[in-house]
Amino acid sequence: MTPTSAPTTGTDRHPRAFVAPLVSTLMTLPVAALAFFFVGLAPMACDSCGDAVSDRFDDSYEVAFPVFGFGLVVVLVVLLSAWALPWRRGNAAARVWLAVIAPAAVVLDFVVFHGLVDWP
Template sequence: MNTSQPVAPEPARHARAFVAPLVSTLLTLPMAAVAFFFVGLSPMACDSCNGAASDRFDASYEVAFPVFGFGLLVVLVLLLASWALPWQRRNAAARVWLALAAPAVVVLASVVFHGLVDWP
């Protein structure tokens, strides 16, 4: 008499589970680097400013830069989550959505940054 319990079949491994995170990573990291480059150069927009305009720009930049940095941190978390999900078919949709959200958050972080800065 066999007293062992029947073993449930292992969920099917998705053969192309790496595609969405890979494409997203290859698009998102250069986008984030370019966005960070321009955000880093943006204080030069007010090099010729003086007085109140310079003070307003500096105060708004001091708020906008950490917000942008937090946005890039969210991008990193999304990319890591898209790679870290188990490579099974049941996680395919979540993996694709996370992979699509990462470059979208880079764009959103840039738009929010440019909206927060009081440009001269």
């Protein structure tokens, strides 16, 4: 005679709820640090530019850098949301989606930054 297990509902605790946010954190933080490093090095791309080109680059960088910083704040909020969801089975899909969105948002943030800068 085999014991029957109770049907799972969305309210029971998920034993591996930490896996998706942990993997996402281990991917997102290094990628964000690397993106921030290259965004910080971007002004060196126009060290030898002429005055007009340098002014255009500087003006666009002054807009793009705060946009990039705001994008990193959004990434942090998404990542913290993946950790903050209640560890219930009903939240598993949302937790995984938030965990997937976080590193993808870093890449999107870098692409937006690259598109906003008027490169020489």
